[in-house]
Amino acid sequence: MDFNDTKEEAEFRSEVKVWLESNAPKSLQVAARYDAIDVKEDALSRAREWQAKKAESGYAAITWPKEFGGLGGTAIQSVIYSQEESKYNVPTGFFEIGLGMCIPTMMAWATSEQNERYVKPALHGEEVWCQLFSEPAAGSDVAGVRTKAEKDGDDWIINGQKVWTSGAHFSDFGIIVVRTDPNVAKHKGLSFFFLDMKSEGIEVKPIRQISGGANFNEVFFTDVRVPDSQRLGEVGEGWKVALTTLMNERLAIGVPKSADYSSLTKAAKEIDINDEPAIKNDLVRSKIADWYIQAEGLKYTKMRTLTSLSKGETPGPESSIGKIVSAPKMQDLASFAMDLQGAAGIMNDAEIALLHSIFQSQWLSAAGYRIAGGTDEILRNIVAERVLGLPQDVRVDKSVPFNELPSGR
Amino acid sequence: MNFDFSEDQKLLKEQVSKFLADNCSLSVVREVLEGEAFYSEDVWKGLVELGLTGTTIPEEYGGLGLGALELCVIAEELGRAAAPVPFSSSVYLGTEAIRIFGTESQKEKWLPKLAVGEIISTFALAETSSEPTEKNIKTLFSGGKVSGQKIPVADGSYADIAVVVVKDSDSDIISLAIVELNSKGVERNAVSTLDPSRDHADIIFKDADAELMDVDGEGWDAVERVLASAAVLMAFEQIGGAEASLNMAKDYALDRYAFGRQIGSYQAIKHKLADMYVKIELARSNSFYGAMMLNDEGADLKISAAASRVAATDAFNFAAQENVHTHGGIGFTWEADTQFFYRRSQVLALALGSSLTWKNKLVSQLEAKNVS
Numbered sequence: 001m002d003f004n005d006t007k008e009e010a011e012f013r014s015e016v017k018v019w020l021e022s023n024a025p026k027s028l029q030v031a032a033r034y035d036a037i038d039v040k041e042d043a044l045s046r047a048r049e050w051q052a053k054k055a056e057s058g059y060a061a062i063t064w065p066k067e068f069g070g071l072g073g074t075a076i077q078s079v080i081y082s083q084e085e086s087k088y089n090v091p092t093g094f095f096e097i098g099l100g101m102c103i104p105t106m107m108a109w110a111t112s113e114q115n116e117r118y119v120k121p122a123l124h125g126e127e128v129w130c131q132l133f134s135e136p137a138a139g140s141d142v143a144g145v146r147t148k149a150e151k152d153g154d155d156w157i158i159n160g161q162k163v164w165t166s167g168a169h170f171s172d173f174g175i176i177v178v179r180t181d182p183n184v185a186k187h188k189g190l191s192f193f194f195l196d197m198k199s200e201g202i203e204v205k206p207i208r209q210i211s212g213g214a215n216f217n218e219v220f221f222t223d224v225r226v227p228d229s230q231r232l233g234e235v236g237e238g239w240k241v242a243l244t245t246l247m248n249e250r251l252a253i254g255v256p257k258s259a260d261y262s263s264l265t266k267a268a269k270e271i272d273i274n275d276e277p278a279i280k281n282d283l284v285r286s287k288i289a290d291w292y293i294q295a296e297g298l299k300y301t302k303m304r305t306l307t308s309l310s311k312g313e314t315p316g317p318e319s320s321i322g323k324i325v326s327a328p329k330m331q332d333l334a335s336f337a338m339d340l341q342g343a344a345g346i347m348n349d350a351e352i353a354l355l356h357s358i359f360q361s362q363w364l365s366a367a368g369y370r371i372a373g374g375t376d377e378i379l380r381n382i383v384a385e386r387v388l389g390l391p392q393d394v395r396v397d398k399s400v401p402f403n404e405l406p407s408g409r
Numbered sequence: 410m411n412f413d414f415s416e417d418q419k420l421l422k423e424q425v426s427k428f429l430a431d432n433c434s435l436s437v438v439r440e441v442l443e444g445e446a447f448y449s450e451d452v453w454k455g456l457v458e459l460g461l462t463g464t465t466i467p468e469e470y471g472g473l474g475l476g477a478l479e480l481c482v483i484a485e486e487l488g489r490a491a492a493p494v495p496f497s498s499s500v501y502l503g504t505e506a507i508r509i510f511g512t513e514s515q516k517e518k519w520l521p522k523l524a525v526g527e528i529i530s531t532f533a534l535a536e537t538s539s540e541p542t543e544k545n546i547k548t549l550f551s552g553g554k555v556s557g558q559k560i561p562v563a564d565g566s567y568a569d570i571a572v573v574v575v576k577d578s579d580s581d582i583i584s585l586a587i588v589e590l591n592s593k594g595v596e597r598n599a600v601s602t603l604d605p606s607r608d609h610a611d612i613i614f615k616d617a618d619a620e621l622m623d624v625d626g627e628g629w630d631a632v633e634r635v636l637a638s639a640a641v642l643m644a645f646e647q648i649g650g651a652e653a654s655l656n657m658a659k660d661y662a663l664d665r666y667a668f669g670r671q672i673g674s675y676q677a678i679k680h681k682l683a684d685m686y687v688k689i690e691l692a693r694s695n696s697f698y699g700a701m702m703l704n705d706e707g708a709d710l711k712i713s714a715a716a717s718r719v720a721a722t723d724a725f726n727f728a729a730q731e732n733v734h735t736h737g738g739i740g741f742t743w744e745a746d747t748q749f750f751y752r753r754s755q756v757l758a759l760a761l762g763s764s765l766t767w768k769n770k771l772v773s774q775l776e777a778k779n780v781s
Binding site: 001002003004005006009076261262265279282285286288289290292293294296297298299300301303304306307308309310318321324325377380381383384385387388389390391392393394 | 410411412413414478655659662663670671673674676678679680682683684686687690691692693694695697698700701704705715716719720723765767768769771772775776779
């Protein structure tokens, strides 16, 4: 048992190191993630530059076949590249959805002419893609979308609203799942398209979150015309196509690095309980230990997954526990750390609050991580059904025409 | 990246798993639980014949000379079967203590016998309702004799020798001593515990012959070291038990219908079982690291042992308890097999000290790490 690279992995890692050393931008300021309200055009253009460099070298899509501009490499090579790249302050957050979810869906369902046209510009960062699935009335139940497409000659006319669309405001193209037949059961009336985000009738508005930031958008469609040639899969089989995207999403879900047991330990040394440092309190110690085993458990679960990849095997289902554990941990740990501070815990002025208010900010944003990319409840369903083999929930909407389903406001 | 057991170790795991499936069904656990026997002699004999009691004993002392990783895979399977045998006492604790801290003559005398199962050993630490500490140990060693009381001692009613945690009556320093339990001055009686499939005894020593081990004046460190390796091994046993509990709950949830559907189709049950799975995987990943540290005598042994134990205790306690609950009324009956894991989970959870104690150890290690 060890964490060492195999000989081949070590060779690949040193190639990557050499390449990054001579190519990764050094003078970059903090490569801020995009914000939907405050669009940083120069952040996007720096990201495009870096993406183009990566694409030329093949590192932009290590596991893709060479015909699509990839390296034809292995999953573990992709991980090794990311590990090394993360040591540099390179811009991220613009192309992940396009290259991680949209383009793989295109590769599976679009014509070869279409892939010829779209894959390369996406890979090189020239064109950005977004994913238009969620709607105000279709979140966890994403097959419940109401945005409709009606046939008009060789085109489809799309009307409706999408929500929680990351990057819609700077995207060139999007993939969308819409309802083409409301008279049949929910999953059977869907179709799948890709479209030009600059089409007439598309309006993008940022959503401001609890945390004050704005990482997502609402996208409104008013008589948006899309040619039938941009349909992926058959009419009425959009759900099948959407599953390709969602399978890829499961691989991409994660939560960011956050204040963990070590920050809590630090705080517990500075805060007193009954005139003694909180770190001496058994309840506090017990909580630190709980979050330590969660953090370490996830860390070593990842090592187990990487081991499978390293051996060329398909990772076991254990990787599915990640967000179930980490998202509530973010929220609970932050909440506990604020509780330790008493009345001071409500203050989130970074100049005044303990540890620059990391716990207060984390507590606000964690509420979103428990929802994004699958709620706690949906993820537990996935573990129960796909890992443990328990039955699906009873679906009362299965054989009822979509337009006869009861709905809320 | 090679953070996994080797093919040979996985093969050993399968071999042990098959032996236990054939010879140690839950009806064997029930026989011991309901009967007079302290343990299943047949199962123990089979484990000895497979050479497992000598797993980590060097070949020069008649063992297999394998490492801690092999013991981990064995432990997991014993846990899955809730095997009613003294493996944890005799191997993780007694044998390991002698292997690490025995004098040369003690090793020569005892290890060959332990390897071939000629004798069974145990580890005697607890004395009162308070967690044992360097200060509160009252069993005294003086002039080659030991006096005091150890309770409860796992497998103490029939073990042949015990590694006893003692305090030197002159220096007040903690040490380890080997005592032959059939000798004069040793009085022992079985005590009733939550899990009658695993014997525990009350042992009173009155000037019993004892021989000090080689702990070099640092007896409490030796105790901590023995407990650390046992914590990792027992964590694997707990993981095996937790997984068996989850599987039992899952089978029942698929089989049982209520309100016209399988109870396993209700989210209240699905999410409970998903939570069992999550806790088990967290425990397994922590314990993999504990196993690696134990095998390599790594710098993180103590902290990873504590993490393995805390996580595995949480997983097994939760899985065993919620397995009973998932079964509803039938799960609470004497005839149901749910009780074996429910009982065993609590015995394993407390055997090496409470969760609170291990959480404290974990955080102390964390503090020490941050300082250095």
